[in-house]
Amino acid sequence: MYKAQRTGDLSRISCNLPDRIKRVVDRISPEMASRLEELRINAGVPLMGVFSGFDRFICEDGTFTDKPETAFRVGREEVEELFYRLCEHSVYAYQEDIARGFITIKGGFRAGICGRVVYQGQAIKGMKDISSVCIRVSRELKGCAEEIFPFIMSGSHDIWNTMVISPPRCGKTTMLRDICRIISTGSEKAGFAGLRTVIVDERSEIAACYMGIAQNDCGPRTDVLDGCRKPEGIEMALRGMSPAVIVVDELGTRQDAESVRMAWNAGARIVATAHAYDTGDLRERLGFGMLIGKGGFERCIVLGIRDGKRWVKVTDAYGNLLYRNDKAPGMHDGIFRMHGHGDEAVGEAERQAACASEA
Amino acid sequence: MGMRLSARLKDRQLALQKLKDILLFLENEMCAMGKPLNKVFEDLAKGNYGGVWTPVFHLSGGILKEQSLNAGSAWRIALKETAATLPLTLEDLDLLRDFGELLGKTDREMQQAILNMEKEKLAAMEQKAREAAETTGRLYRNLGALMGAAAVILLI
Structure with a gap:
């Protein structure tokens, strides 16, 4: 563990x-x-x-x-x-x-x-x-992606195009940051060599750059395009930095989807996040949903909370379950909710919706 | 003595001219580069570009960074503490006291307008200082030479 x-x-x-x-x-x-x-x-x-x-x-x-x-x-x-x-x-x-x-x-x-x-x-x-x-409060959870990483590797020098999905505040960005750190650093345990990575950090959430310096550990082979919109950022990264992997947060528009395709055409891998309850929910979105499946994102990491416990699962492009853990490593699972009142119910309902497809 | 007083008037004019040049530096660093004030002041002091103003900007930058005061307060404190090292008159110091008041509080466009306004104010101050250096300075020099000559004659 x-x-x-x-x-x-x-x-x-x-x-x-x-x-x-x-x-x-x-x-x-x-x-x-x-x-x-x-x-x-x-x-x-x-x-x-x-x-x-x-x-x-x-x-x-x-x-x-x-x-x-x-x-x-x-x-x-x-x-x-x-x-x-x-x-x-x-x-x-x-x-x-x-x-x-x-x-x-x-x-x-x-x-x-x-x-x-x-x-x-x-x-x-x-x-x-x-x-x-x-x-x-930004909290880096170094190591929270260690367990799932072998499922998004496609070899010692390559990864699958991966999408991290969950409703808001379930830890997508935290997971993405740690995946980026592992891709960039490499993992001896998983037998993975580090790859050149570019983060297109539109909202400064992944690397959290302050005056040009990343405040979070994103790995030694990572370049950060801070505050840059995703479509322009992906194009700039491809032209200027020749990355093996591009990391972006919160894809959601048609332009984002086109940029992702452009990156794939240029041979770069994409690791991204999106707001969604499950892969089915994401697939239904016009333009963007088409990226999930064959020829698109080959791995999906789905995050959620059920009964106050965080869970994580990894599926392939066809929805086949590859990995599941009902206690996502390192992520505190909201035990405080057990003692909460009032707004708790709303928060719980919002997060548990992520489990709708699981039930 | 006369020469020294005359040189002080010249220094005053040069100090005001330097501050006018510094405004160009501030304009570039703030409006073009978008650096926060504490960093701009720090860079100015480090790069030794500030001349006689280096201690003022060094101290202001430090106060901004460490005490989280606004630029107006930081500038006033720094100016008060370093006033003795500046070749300025009390009237000059009074006019410069509010220099930092509007810095940092608005967007780039407004900051540029504020810096331009300060530049105009400084240009007027410098012009006055230049005139004073030319007229009063000459007077001091002549007076000094006259007094020196008088002293020599008396000694002879």
């Missing part, structure tokens, strides 16, 4: 927070902090922590509650201050990110922002009157 190594530290976020919020976040117990997936900071409403499948308000002493009236409230000025801190007091340096609704922070964390959107013609120019910030 491989043991995944979890990295990602809340203290790396708290140093960006305004003093009052920082004091509260620093008081959160290490165990809860290690489980925290998101920190939601909204002007005039209680500070909220999001865990796997449920959320809780945070009190001034760092404890969690269901009662918003007893929770710590964030001021409007604090949200504004947080925004400027996240931008390193240099809004212009992050204006493209802001127009896309998020900022990538040093350490690989991503902060989603909401406020009043400013348009210039048809395009979003920026955002003002920032009202809320949602900091997503």
Whole structure:
């Protein structure tokens, strides 16, 4: 059994927070902090922590509650201050990110922002009157793809075109990042030599580049095209970097599908993710679904959660099961959900939908 | 003495001219390269491009990076702490105090406009300093020479 190594530290976020919020976040117990997936900071409403499948308000002493009236409230000025801190007091340096609704922070964390959107013609120019910030805690799970990797290898120097699919927040990007790391580094255990890899990281989630430096370990043979749209990025990678493998996150449009075909025509392998509940769901999508099956993605990794437990399975292009594990290695499976209330049911329903085809 | 006072006036003009040049550097690094302010200030100080302004930008960059203050506050603190090393008048320092206030708070287009506005302000300040160096500087030099000559005559 491989043991995944979890990295990602809340203290790396708290140093960006305004003093009052920082004091509260620093008081959160290490165990809860290690489980925290998101920190939601909204002007005039209680500070909220999001865990796997449920959320809780945070009190001034760092404890969690269901009662918003007893929770710590964030001021409007604090949200504004947080925004400027996240931008390193240099809004212009992050204006493209802001127009896309998020900022990538040093350490690989991503902060989603909401406020009043400013348009210039048809395009979003920026955002003002920032009202809320949602900091997503990025955690690298090195080794979480070790077990499934032999099923996506097609030899010691080649891999199958692979698609990772799941509903939101089931760990697609985490899995993709680790697959990329193994492809690039190579795996002695699996008998795999490392391959030249390019990540087209449109939303800076895979490598989480900060000032050009990848904050996550993506392997020594990996080049990152950061903030680049997938169609252009795939073309640029093929022309400039001659990769053996191209890694992209969240395929979904017809243009994405055409770019993937272009990469295949150029002889590159693709490892990608997509939002879907299962391969059938993905196949039904116009343009994009045609990529699954013979002559397309030859391996599918499906992630999901059932009864509070994460599962992972690998199928071939025809849907034949190659591997299944009901406890995905290294991924905590939301045991907190067992003690949760309220929103838990919604989160659970959303994730368990992934199991619909399994039942 | 007269020569020294005259040289100080010249230094003042050169310092303001240097700051005007630095604005071009800032414009390139911020608006074209999109680097955050702390990095721009750090690079400016490291590259020794800042001349007499190097300590101000070095300190501002450090404050921005470590204390998470905004550029306006960082600049004011740095300017206050390094004022003694700058060949500027109190009036100049007053006018420059708000230089960092709008830096970093808007998009590139606006930052460019702000830097252009600062350039115009600095051009006016430099022009005044140049005139002062020419007129008052000449006066100091002549006065110095006169006093020197008077002292020699008295000694003889």
